[in-house]
Amino acid sequence: xxxxxxxxxxxxxxxxxxxxxxxxxxxxxxxxxxxxxxxxxxxxxxxxxxxxxxxxxxxxxxxxxxxxxxxxxxxxxxxxxxxxxxxxxx
Numbered sequence: 001x002x003x004x005x006x007x008x009x010x011x012x013x014x015x016x017x018x019x020x021x022x023x024x025x026x027x028x029x030x031x032x033x034x035x036x037x038x039x040x041x042x043x044x045x046x047x048x049x050x051x052x053x054x055x056x057x058x059x060x061x062x063x064x065x066x067x068x069x070x071x072x073x074x075x076x077x078x079x080x081x082x083x084x085x086x087x088x089x090x
Contacts, residue, residue, distance in 0.1 A: 008033065031056065046071075054082065061085040 001024070008019020014036035015021075021029040021038075031042020037059035044052045044061075049072070054065015061082045069076045080087040 050075075052082075052085075 004024065005022045006015055006019055008015060008021075009017035011017070015033035016035065017033060018031065019033050023029075026047035028045045029038060029042055030045075031038065032040030034040065038056040039058060040056060041054070042056050048070075049068075050070060051068045052061055052065055054061070054067075055063025057063060061084065063082065064080070065082050067078045067082070067087070069078065078087050082088065
């Protein structure tokens with residue numbers, strides 16, 4: 001299995017600070033890393049046209065963000081608080 005390609009900062013051999021991660025399937029993450037994990041503000045662009053822009057914690061979608069449901073131009077965009085990639089009822 002191919003490893004993702006990373007461009008950005010490192011600390012103690014781990015991704016740290018701001019960077020760009022390109023996955024073998026074509027998905028791209030641009031944003032903050034802490035101790036090698038996506039953590040803080042980031043943008044995930046999925047190969048199929050979907051995206052998530054918002055907060056991450058411990059390599060998971062967690063916090064305030066926007067999620068585009070499909071790659072269609074007129075796709076629904078959900079804004080809210082997310083926990084492990086699922087919008088939370090308010």
